[in-house]
Amino acid sequence: MPDSNRPRLKVSRAGIVLIKSFESFRPRAVQRADGRWVIGYGHTASAREGLTVGEQDAELLLQYDLLPVAKALNEDVEAALNQHQFDALASFAVSVASTSSTPWPVSPCRSAWSAFWRPMCGRA
Template identity: 45%
Template sequence: MKTSERGIELIKKFEDFRSEAYKCPAGVWTIGYGHTGGVKPGDRVTETEAEGFLRKDVESSEKIVLTLVKKPINQNQFDALVSFVYNTGSGNFAGSTLLRKINRNPQDEGIKKEFQKWVYVKGVKLPGLVSRREKESNLYFSQL
């Protein structure tokens, strides 16, 4: 499976393009559409470069989802989970109750609640994460 354009657009919407390196709320140097690998203060990127970083980073998130999710899922579910992993990281996803519930039953309504647990950074609830998790959850449970 590969992330659809709908999934890419979801990630881009919430990551938002930034041409100059900045520290995200978690204190990590970030640039482009949420790219963090090797980013230093003062770094700059074009939108084209940021798109390239995004596509490469999405491939890493896809591999995590494909490796850890053991039950069949549809394209919308895959896209929602790739967005989630892109934002929260592979380690968080690997140890999550969200993943455990998906691997028990990908249609479990309790999965909605699990998405909403991931809205805090350093103990602070962020409105942007509340919105992102809601969109991911809605996509996860939407029909193709």
């Protein structure tokens, strides 16, 4: 369990820019092979056929989508992370989730970041 005295981090502006550099902007909703609709920078929750979004609103959707990712990272990652590590791990979580058929964002990421971070932090 993470140290409760440790400050809770959130994805920084640099982290959002990093994620946007990997997630292409989609102004119109497109349907993925798994049947889910996606719009903006990987947003699926409210995406549907015919929906359009501008870049500013797409970034707001991304920030909203990152809230549960940040919450999960703060609650599940035992190692003390600096801001760069936190942002990189959030980007990793978004990347894992974007290739998963499980609803975005947290479910498919827990096992992926556990497998990645636990060995690096000396935990089995």
